[in-house]
Structure formats: structure tokens, C-alpha cells
Amino acid sequence: MVRVCSKTTYSCGLTVMSTDQPDADAFAMDVAEEAEQMDAGFVLFFFSQALISAADLAAAVTRHSPRLHHAGCSTAGEITPFGIEEGQTLAILFPSRSFTVAGRMIRGLSITGMDAIAADVGVLRRTLAARTGRSSETETFAICLIDGMSFAEETVTSAIHWGLDDIPLVGGSAGDDLKFETTTLFYDGIVDNDAAVVLLVSTDVPFQVFKTENFVATDEKLVVTASDPDRRIVREFNAVSAAEEFAFAIGVVPDALTPLSFASHPVVVRVGGEYYCRSIQKLNADRSLSFFCAIDDGVVLSIAQPTELVETTRSAFEDIGRRIGRVDVILGFDCVLRRLDARNRQVLRDLSELYRANNLIGFGTYGEQYRTMHLNQTLTGIAFGCREAA
Amino acid sequence: MPVRDITDIERLRKINAALISRVERSMDQQANAFSLFQTAINLEGQVRSRTEELRSTLRRLEESNVDLLAAKEQAELANQSKTRFLAAASHDVLQPLNAAHLSISALADLQTTEEGRRLIGQVERSLTTISHLLLTLLDISKLDAGVVRPDISDVALDPLLSSIKSDFEPIAEQKGLKFQFRTSHAVVRSDETMLRRIVQNIVSNAVRYTSSGGVLVGARKRGTTIRIDVVDTGCGIPADQYEAIFDEFHRCSATPEHDVSGAGLGLGLSIVRRMADALGHRIGFTSVTGRGTVFRLEMPLATGPVAVRPKVVQPPRGYGLFGTRVLLIEDDRRVIEATTSLLSSWRCEVKQAGSLSEAIRCLRDTGWIPDVLIADQHLEGGDLGSQTIIEVRAYLGRAVPALIVTADHSPALSYSARASGIELMRKPVKPAELRALLAHLLA
Numbered sequence: 079m080v081r082v083c084s085k086t087t088y089s090c091g092l093t094v095m096s097t098d099q100p101d102a103d104a105f106a107m108d109v110a111e112e113a114e115q116m117d118a119g120f121v122l123f124f125f126s127q128a129l130i131s132a133a134d135l136a137a138a139v140t141r142h143s144p145r146l147h148h149a150g151c152s153t154a155g156e157i158t159p160f161g162i163e164e165g166q167t168l169a170i171l172f173p174s175r176s177f178t179v180a181g182r183m184i185r186g187l188s189i190t191g192m193d194a195i196a197a198d199v200g201v202l203r204r205t206l207a208a209r210t211g212r213s214s215e216t217e218t219f220a221i222c223l224i225d226g227m228s229f230a231e232e233t234v235t236s237a238i239h240w241g242l243d244d245i246p247l248v249g250g251s252a253g254d255d256l257k258f259e260t261t262t263l264f265y266d267g268i269v270d271n272d273a274a275v276v277l278l279v280s281t282d283v284p285f286q287v288f289k290t291e292n293f294v295a296t297d298e299k300l301v302v303t304a305s306d307p308d309r310r311i312v313r314e315f316n317a318v319s320a321a322e323e324f325a326f327a328i329g330v331v332p333d334a335l336t337p338l339s340f341a342s343h344p345v346v347v348r349v350g351g352e353y354y355c356r357s358i359q360k361l362n363a364d365r366s367l368s369f370f371c372a373i374d375d376g377v378v379l380s381i382a383q384p385t386e387l388v389e390t391t392r393s394a395f396e397d398i399g400r401r402i403g404r405v406d407v408i409l410g411f412d413c414v415l416r417r418l419d420a421r422n423r424q425v426l427r428d429l430s431e432l433y434r435a436n437n438l439i440g441f442g443t444y445g446e447q448y449r450t451m452h453l454n455q456t457l458t459g460i461a462f463g464c465r466e467a468a
Numbered sequence: 469m470p471v472r473d474i475t476d477i478e479r480l481r482k483i484n485a486a487l488i489s490r491v492e493r494s495m496d497q498q499a500n501a502f503s504l505f506q507t508a509i510n511l512e513g514q515v516r517s518r519t520e521e522l523r524s525t526l527r528r529l530e531e532s533n534v535d536l537l538a539a540k541e542q543a544e545l546a547n548q549s550k551t552r553f554l555a556a557a558s559h560d561v562l563q564p565l566n567a568a569h570l571s572i573s574a575l576a577d578l579q580t581t582e583e584g585r586r587l588i589g590q591v592e593r594s595l596t597t598i599s600h601l602l603l604t605l606l607d608i609s610k611l612d613a614g615v616v617r618p619d620i621s622d623v624a625l626d627p628l629l630s631s632i633k634s635d636f637e638p639i640a641e642q643k644g645l646k647f648q649f650r651t652s653h654a655v656v657r658s659d660e661t662m663l664r665r666i667v668q669n670i671v672s673n674a675v676r677y678t679s680s681g682g683v684l685v686g687a688r689k690r691g692t693t694i695r696i697d698v699v700d701t702g703c704g705i706p707a708d709q710y711e712a713i714f715d716e717f718h719r720c721s722a723t724p725e726h727d728v729s730g731a732g733l734g735l736g737l738s739i740v741r742r743m744a745d746a747l748g749h750r751i752g753f754t755s756v757t758g759r760g761t762v763f764r765l766e767m768p769l770a771t772g773p774v775a776v777r778p779k780v781v782q783p784p785r786g787y788g789l790f791g792t793r794v795l796l797i798e799d800d801r802r803v804i805e806a807t808t809s810l811l812s813s814w815r816c817e818v819k820q821a822g823s824l825s826e827a828i829r830c831l832r833d834t835g836w837i838p839d840v841l842i843a844d845q846h847l848e849g850g851d852l853g854s855q856t857i858i859e860v861r862a863y864l865g866r867a868v869p870a871l872i873v874t875a876d877h878s879p880a881l882s883y884s885a886r887a888s889g890i891e892l893m894r895k896p897v898k899p900a901e902l903r904a905l906l907a908h909l910l911a
Contacts, residue, residue, distance in 0.1 A: 232501040236508055244515075299471045303486040307500050316471055317479035317486075326469060349509045372501030376490020449515075450508035 083108045086159040088407040090283040090462050091173035093118070094439050096158040096166050102130050106138030109169045113146050119174035120181070122221075122277070123150030123264075124441040125167040128255050132262035132269045135167070140267040149181055149265045149275045151223040154253025154414035155442030161430035162417055164255075170409070170439065172279070178216070180206035181277040183265035187230040188272055192237040199241025199276055206278045216280045219287060219460055221409075222249030224274040226261045226444030229310050231452040232372045234274050239450040245278065246287040247450075248458045250411030250443035251370075256337060258360055258368070261444070284463035286402045289448040290394035291456040295346050295353045298327050298381040302373055310369040311362065315379075321365040324358070327381050335361045341418035344455045345379040353382070357415050357454035359444070370415075370445050370454045387420055388428045391457065395436045402463035410440035410459035417442055550613050557606065562813055563899050565599050569806030574875070574896040576802065592802065599809075604735045611742040618659040618747050622770040625687050625694070626651045628660065632667055633685070640675055646682025647675075654687065654694050655770040662743045663767070666751075669736040670698045670763045678702035681760070689769065696765045704757040714741040788907045789814040793836065796820045797827055797843035797856055798873075807842070810899055814906075822848050824856045828863055838868055840909055845874035845881065854881070857890055869909035873897055 083105060087093045093116055097105045109121060121143075125135060132152060139148050156166040172179055180202055184195055210216060220242055224231050231251055239247055252261035265275050300323060304314035315323035325332040328343040337360065346353040356379060359368040399405050410433070420426040438459070446458040474480055494503065572592055579585045610616040629651040640647035656663075667685075674683045681701025688695055705713055714737050744751040744765065755761040794811050798804050799822040811818045819836060821827035824847075830836070841860060843853035857870040872885060875895040885892050891905060 230501075232504045232508070236504050239508075301471065301483045301486060302490075303482050307502065314482075316469070316474060317476075317482035323469075349506050350513050352509070354505075354509065372505050374490060374493070374500060374502035376486040376488070376493070377502060378487070450511050452505065452508075 084159070085112065087116075088437060088462070089464055090281075090406050091116070091176050092407055092462070093171040093173070094159055094407075095169045095171070096156070096160075096163075098129065098163075098166050100129050102134040102138040102167075103141075105130075105167055105169070106135065106142045109139065109171070110142035110146070113143055113171055116171060117174050118146065118171040119177065120172040120179035120277075121146060121148045122170040122172070123148065123167065124153050124156055124170075125150060126156065126165045126255060127152045127262065129165050130167050132264050136264040136267050136269050147179065147181065147266055149183075149223070149263070149277060151250075151252035151263045151275065151441075152254055152261045153441035154226075154255050154444060155417055157410060157412060157433055157438055157440045157442075159434065159437070159439060161434040162426060168439065168441070176281055176283055178206065178210050178280040179277055180209060181265060181275060183263065183268060183270065184234070184274045184276065185270050186272060187225065187228045187234055187274060192233060192240065195234060195237035195274075196241035199238050200243075202276060202278055203241065203243065203245070206280055210280045216282045217285065218245050218278055218280045219285060220245050220247040220249075221277040221279065221460070222247060222274055222447055223263055224249065224251050224445070224447070225263060225271050226251035226253050226370075227258065228272050228274075229308065230272075231445050231447065235447045235452045236450060238274075238276055246460075247447060248287045248289075248409075248411060248460050249447035250441065250458070251445035251447075251452075253414055253442055253444045256414065281462075283406075283465060284402050286398055286461050286463070287448070287459070288394065288398055288461060289446070289453065289456050289458040290391055291355055291453070292385045292387050292390040293344055293346060293353070293355060293382040293455070294385055295348070295380040295382050300324065300327065300345060300379045300381070302375055302377045302379070305373055305375050307372065307374050310359075310371065310373055311366050312369065312373055313364070313366040319365045320367045321361050324367060332361075332365060337415070338418050338422050341415035341455075342384065342422055344382045344384065344415070346382040347377060347379055353380070354451075355382070355453060355455040357413070371452060384419055387416065387423070388425050388432055391429065392432055394457075395432070395461075398461045402461060404464050405436060406462045406464050408436055408438040408440075408459050408461045410438045410457055411443045411446045412440055412457045412459075413446055413455045414442040414444060415455050416457060547614070554606065554610055554613060557609075561602055561606070562599065563810070565595060565602070566806050566810040566813070567896075567899050568595055569802065570810075570899075571896040573800055573802040573806060577800075577875070601735075604739065608735065608739055608742065611739070611746060616746075618662055618743075620657055620659055620747070622655050623658045623660045623663060624653075624655050625696075626653055628664055629667070629685060629687065629696075632664065632671055635668070636671055636675055640683065643675070643679070645675065645678055645680070646684075648682065648684045650684070650686040650688075652687035652689065652694065654689060656694055657768045657770050658747055658749065662747055663749075666740050666743050666749075666765060667696060667698070669740045670765070673736055674698050674700035674702060674761070674763070678760070690766075692769055692771075693766050694769050696767075698763040698765075699760065700762075701760040704759055704761055705753070705755040706757050710755075713737055789816050789903065789910070792816045792906070792910060793839045794818045794906075795827065795830070795838035795841050795860070797822075797824075797841065797847065797853060797860075799823065799844065799848035803844070807897075810902070814903060816906075824851045824859055827856060827860055831860070831863060837864065840906060841868055841870040843870065843872050845872050845876050854884055854888065854890060858888055871905060871909065 082099055083095055083097045085093065085095045093112060095109055095112060113121060123135060155164050156168050158166055158168055182198060182202055184198055222238055224234050252263055254261045260271055262269060262271055263273050263275050300315040302312050302315060303317045305312045312320045314320055321332045321335060325335055328339065330339060340358040344355045344357055347356050357370040359370045362368055417426060420429045446453045446456045448458040572588060576588045579588060629649055633649045637647060671685060678700045684699040686697045750766040753761055753763045794816045796807055796818055804820055808818050819830055821830050841857050843857055845853040847853060853872045861867050867889060871891045871893060873893045873895060882892060
């Protein structure tokens with residue numbers, strides 16, 4: 079299929095453009111034209127670094143739409159109106175008529191304290207409030223994009239939520255096509271990593287934030303006995319090499335461990351009576367394991383068994399539909415491990431079709447944010463309903 | 469190897485150490501990223517459970533709001549019907565009494581024997597007693613039902629006390645009592661009508677229960693309040709009756725002479741206490757048996773610039789006659805009283821004159837213009853009602869609606885009345901008829 083640039087407009091006015099062409103300038107020009115036509119106030123980009131560079135894209139957008147606010151992050155796969163894809167650039171345009179967006183980039187995550195981040199978000203919240211007035215017609219939600227290699231998502235998510243004062247937050251950690259080297263973010267022309275982008279969106283379109291995951295815990299326990307919490311590396315489980323113990327627990331040889339094995343055998347931690355996924359990112363040369371989330375010595379992990387991915391997700395969408403009426407479009411942050419697991423179980427096509435049917439757009443993430451939490455192996459998102467149905 | 473199958477002591481020791489240190493660190497929340505994650509989960513849980521609590525509290529509140537609203541509506545309905553009942557009772561109970569008064573006065577005119585007049589006098593006194601008693605009972609009911617609410621304003625004490633003094637002076641004089649007032653120019657915060665009733669009742673009691681000596685009424689400032697003392701040298705109140713004297717139908721054991729007022733039936737102080745409570749005025753007394761009693765009533769002084777409010781017009785109470793100014797031209801005292809109380813119960817404003825010259829004087833002195841004239845045909849000194857009406861109309865310069873009440877059934881009177889546009893009413897007057905006719909004349 080040869081496709082230079084496709085365009086889909088949903089009934090709430092959100093418009094999604096996508097391309098598989100590496101020409102940043104051409105895409106930015108198309109986006110600029112469309113933004114002009116529909117009077118977009120903000121545009122959000124998700125792009126594969128394999129296709130395009132953040133610097134080229136940000137520069138092209140700034141060049142063609144100097145007054146259009148924009149943000150974006152690199153991905154580990156995209157979800158376009160056509161389903162689950164790879165090597166794409168995706169632009170989501172927010173019409174000014176029903177969306178007011180206030181955003182900023184938080185830079186230098188590894189050296190910025192929680193207080194400073196919370197204060198920045200507080201300023202943002204007041205900026206938006208000043209712009210929208212005391213309208214009771216609109217509700218506000220927050221989107222965050224965080225460098226997926228920053229090792230700081232828990233801290234950043236907590237701090238953002240702290241500053242948000244109970245505005246619902248969803249988001250995703252930027253990816254780099256499973257290279258685990260560098261992810262990139264940009265905001266209004268500035269390109270950086272070790273950074274996060276926070277967007278506050280006020281809209282009169284009904285919406286609902288949600289998360290869905292699929293696993294059950296087994297009673298196979300792994301106790302972290304040696305780790306490097308700052309770099310999220312577990313060196314030992316149960317006082318032996320982490321990779322060996324994990325491989326033993328799932329029944330493979332340590333050298334055969336791949337992202338696929340991690341996707342198919344998530345580990346979960348039990349907090350407050352519930353299990354939360356703590357996903358493994360990769361096997362390191364020293365047979366230690368890198369995680370997508372915070373870990374610590376003494377943390378007890380259980381091996382989990384994924385359940386029916388497609389069915390669980392389908393029933394989550396149905397549940398949202400019951401709450402907000404007909405779903406118009408969903409902005410989703412989908413863990414890259416879910417697509418790996420789906421591919422492994424040969425249900426990727428089904429999952430992709432489910433996303434397409436439910437108008438889910440978004441990207442493959444290295445971690446998902448939902449309200450106060452940084453999660454793994456989860457789909458978080460925000461579903462927009464139809465105004466008439468609300 | 470599953471944890472439970474590990475037998476190597478060194479490994480188990482290491483696992484144990486890691487767990488211990490983790491447990492210790494988890495006490496110190498937000499120490500690192502993992503703790504933050506745990507904190508976030510706990511926060512989520514708390515937010516969820518609080519939201520659920522709030523939601524169910526809200527639901528309960530909504531439900532109890534609905535219940536409260538229903539209860540409130542019911543209470544309001546009950547209150548309304550109570551108010552209507554009392555208003556109707558005041559009217560329906562007193563109206564036949566007024567009618568009886570009017571009939572009795574008509575009957576008195578027909579008496580030729582001394583015996584007949586004596587018997588009618590007795591019936592009249594009994595009727596008056598019943599009227600007073602009923603009025604007092606109705607007042608108590610209205611106070612208890614909350615139908616009557618104090619209308620607090622600035623009240624000047626001097627005129628109020630002076631008028632009470634002139635009311636009781638003749639009785640005190642008749643009993644040979646010293647009757648002294650030391651009034652004050654103070655202005656207090658109270659309801660004028662209720663305050664007058666309170667002081668009247670206390671003074672009335674003092675005069676009644678004092679057979680020798682005197683009664684002294686004094687007002688004295690005490691800081692931000694003023695105290696009215698009513699001192700008598702009467703029989704006093706025995707200590708065992710201190711609590712009971714404010715109860716209904718309680719009477720001092722040493723009941724003096726026969727009295728026709730409701731207060732004489734032990735209702736006076738019961739009203740006093742209710743009104744003082746409603747006003748928030750403190751009331752108390754000290755008494756020595758055989759020596760006398762001192763009643764004290766305390767009320768706040770008016771603050772700021774004194775503005776004695778002009779009398780507030782009562783809201784209309786139906787009957788369509790509210791505020792109607794009636795000039796009653798009549799010379800029979802009993803008819804005047806009965807008709808006046810009947811008209812007053814319809815909220816009419818009544819002025820009375822006994823003759824033509826009195827009527828003109830009354831109008832000239834006050835500049836008060838009547839809406840309607842009611843005259844007796846045969847007046848003192850030979851004045852005729854019909855002639856008086858014509859003169860009054862001439863004085864006022866307009867044909868004020870007029871009505872003659874008469875026992876004269878002659879066609880001549882009917883003719884001359886019709887010629888002058890004056891209505892006729894036969895004695896004895898029936899209240900409903902009178903009301904209908906007045907309403908018709910004023911329409």
C-alpha cells in the first residue's frame with residue numbers, strides 16, 4: 079500500500095494524520111495546511127525514530143506552522159486509524175473550537191526535584207484556568223509523555239499528579255523501537271531527552287480515562303536480593319543470578335531470554351491487596367535484568383500468566399462504552415510488551431482489528447501512566463464520547 | 469528453583485536479609501522510586517475509597533434531603549392549617565358573641581321594667597366575661613402556636629407607661645390605693661403591643677391583690693438594659709406557689725373580689741410569661757407573704773439613633789374590609805362597644821361620635837376622612853341619623869357611603885334614606901349582613 083499521508087477526522091473534531099514517508103518537511107506541510115483549515119490549536123506527534131528524527135520533525139513543524147503549539151515523542155510502534163503499525167509518523171490535531179491545550183516541557187528529569195515539577199504543573203494548571211475562565215461546560219484532563227529511558231517515571235508521575243490537584247492523568251513513556259538507547263521528546267520546537275511533556279486539555283467533549291491489563295499471578299516467587307534501584311537493574315533473584323532464576327522459573331535457558339519471553343511472562347508485585355505488573359525490559363550481558371519500572375532490594379515479585387489479551391481489552395472498551403455512551407475516539411498508550419505478546423500468541427491481527435474498530439490511536443510505550451501511577455504491560459488511555467450521547 | 473525448594477542456607481540468609489532491609493525501608497515512605505510507586509497505589513486506593521464514601525454520603529444526604537423536604541412541607545401545611553384554624557376560631561367564636569351583645573342592647577331598649585333591665589345587665593356582664601376569657605385563651609393559643617411573632621422595634625417607655633397609668637388610675641382610686649409611676653424617657657427594643665400587655669397584666673394583678681397601701685411602677689436604666697419594677701403592698705405570693713403562678717388557671721389563694729377579666733381567671737401571668745419568653749425579656753419577682761410583691765421585667769435599651777417606628781399596618785386578613793375607616797355615629801355605650809369590636813375584628817379603623825356636633829369635631833380635629841358612615845337614626849339630643857349623615861357629607865364635600873341602623877320601620881324613613889342614597893339596616897344587626905352590606909357599599 080502506497081500512502082503518502084492519510085487523514086481521519088472524528089466527530090469530536092480530533093483529526094489524525096499519518097504517514098510512512100521519511101520526509102518530515104512534506105508531512106509538516108500537510109499538517110500545517112490541515113491545521114489552518116480546521117483551526118487546530120495544538121498538534122501532538124508520535125513518530126518512529128527509524129523513520130524520522132525528532133529534530134527534523136520539530137524544525138519542519140516550526141517552519142510550516144510557526145504559531146501552532148506542538149509536542150511529540152518517539153515510539154516503539156504506532157497505532158494509527160488503520161490499527162497497530164510500525165515505522166509511522168502520526169499527528170493528532172486538536173481543534174480550538176472544543177479543545178484548549180496548555181502544555182510545557184520539563185527538562186533535566188534526573189536533576190529536577192519533585193517539588194519543582196509539581197510547581198511547574200501548578201503554573202500550567204493556573205495558565206489553563208486563566209485561559210478557559212470558570213466555565214462549567216468543560217472538563218480537564220492531563221496527558222504526560224516521559225522519556226522511557228529516564229529511569230524517573232515513578233517520581234515524575236507522582237510529582238505531576240501532585241501538581242495536578244486531582245485532574246485525571248494518563249500518559250506513556252516514549253520508546254525507541256526496542257533499541258533501548260535513546261528516546262526523544264519535543265515541545266514547541268525544543269528537542270530533548272531526560273525530559274517530560276505535560277499537556278492540560280480542557281474540553282466540552284465527554285471523556286473517560288481508563289486502564290486495562292491482563293494477567294493472573296502464579297505462586298512462583300522471586301525475591302530481589304541484589305539490585306541497582308537507580309538504574310532499575312536486578313542482579314539477583316533469590317540470591318542467584320537474576321536471568322538464571324527468571325529463566326528457570328519460566329522454563330527456558332537464560333541465553334534464550336528475549337523481549338518476547340518477558341512479554342509472555344510478566345512479573346507482578348502485590349501492593350495493597352492487588353497485583354501490579356513490573357515488566358522486564360532486557361537481559362544484560364552480566365545476566366542481570368533491566369526493568370521498565372522502579373525496583374528495590376527485598377521486593378517480592380510473582381511470575382504472572384497473561385490472560386486472553388484481546389477479550390480482556392474488548393470488555394474494557396465495552397465497559398467504557400457503557401459509561402460514556404458511544405465511543406468516538408480513544409487516545410491510547412499501549413505497552414510495547416502487549417504487542418510483542420500478541421504477536422507471540424498470533425493474536426496481533428485481532429488486537430489491531432479491535433483497536434481499529436474502536437478508533438484507538440496512540441503509540442507503543444515503554445511504560446504507562448495512569449493517575450498517580452507508573453505502570454507496565456498495560457493499556458492506559460482517554461476515551462472521548464459523542465457530545466450528543468453525553 | 470522456587471523459593472520454597474531452596475535449601476542452601478547462604479541463599480536463604482541472603483534472601484532473608486534483602487527482605488528485612490526492604491521491610492525496614494518500606495516504613496520510610498517515598499524513600500526511593502519503588503516506595504513512590506507503593507505510595508501512589510495507596511493514594512489511588514484512598515482516593516477510590518474516599519470517593520466511594522463521599523458518593524454514598526451524598527446519596528444518603530440526597531435521600532434525607534428528600535425526607536426533610538417532605539417533613540418540612542408537612543409541617544408547613546400543619547402550621548398553615550393551625551394558623552387558619554386560630555384565625556377562623558377568633559372570628560367565628562367572637563362574631564356570635566358580638567351579635568349577642570348587639571341583640572342584648574336592642575333588647576335593653578325594649579325593657580320597661582326594672583327587673584328586666586337588671587336581668588339584661590347580668591347577661592351582659594356574663595357575655596363580657598366570656599369575651600375576655602375567650603380572647604385571652606385565643607391569645608395564649610396563638611402564642612403557643614407561633615402564629616404571633618414579636619415585631620421588635622424601638623419603643624418609647626414614657627407614653628406606654630403613662631397610658632397604662634391612666635387606664636388603672638380610676639380603679640386604684642376607687643380602692644383607695646396610692647398609685648405612683650416613675651417613668652423613664654428611655655427607648656427600649658421590644659414589641660410595643662406585647663410589652664403593653666405584659667405591663668398591663670402585672671399592674672392589673674398588683675392592683676387586684678392589693679387592698680391597702682399602694683402600687684408603684686418604676687423604670688430604671690441598668691447598663692444596656694432597662695428594668696421595669698411593679699411594686700405592690702398586696703397579699704404576696706406564698707413560697708410554695710412561686711413556680712405555679714405563671715401556670716394557666718392558677719389563682720392566688722387569697723382571691724379578692726369578683727373580676728370579669730381573663731386575668732381574674734388566672735390567665736394573666738401565663739400570658740405574661742409566654743410573651744416575655746417570645747420577646748426574650750427576663751421576668752422575675754420577689755415576694756413576702758402579707759407584705760407585698762415586686763415584679764421585675766428587663767429588656768434591652770435601644771442602641772444608636774432612636775427611631776420610634778410608626779405603627780406597622782397589619783397584613784390584611786380577608787373579609788375585604790381591611791383598613792376601612794368607619795365613622796360610627798351612635799350614643800348607646802353598649803352598641804358602641806359591640807359594633808366597635810365587631811368592626812375591629814374585620815380590621816376596620818373605627819372612630820365614634822355621639823352626635824352631629826361630635827362627628828364634625830372629630831373630623832375637624834384629626835383631618836381623618838372616613839370611608840363609610842354608620843349611624844343610629846335616633847341620637848342623643850334629638851339628632852337624626854339621616855340628617856347627621858347629610859351634614860357630615862356636606863362637611864366632607866362628598867357623598868361618603870352611609871348606613872343607618874334603626875328599629876324604625878316607617879316608610880317615610882325608607883323613602884328619605886333612599887332619596888339621599890343611604891342604606892337602611894334593621895335592628896338587631898346581624899354581623900354577616902352588616903359585613904356584606906359594607907363590602908357592597910365600598911366596592
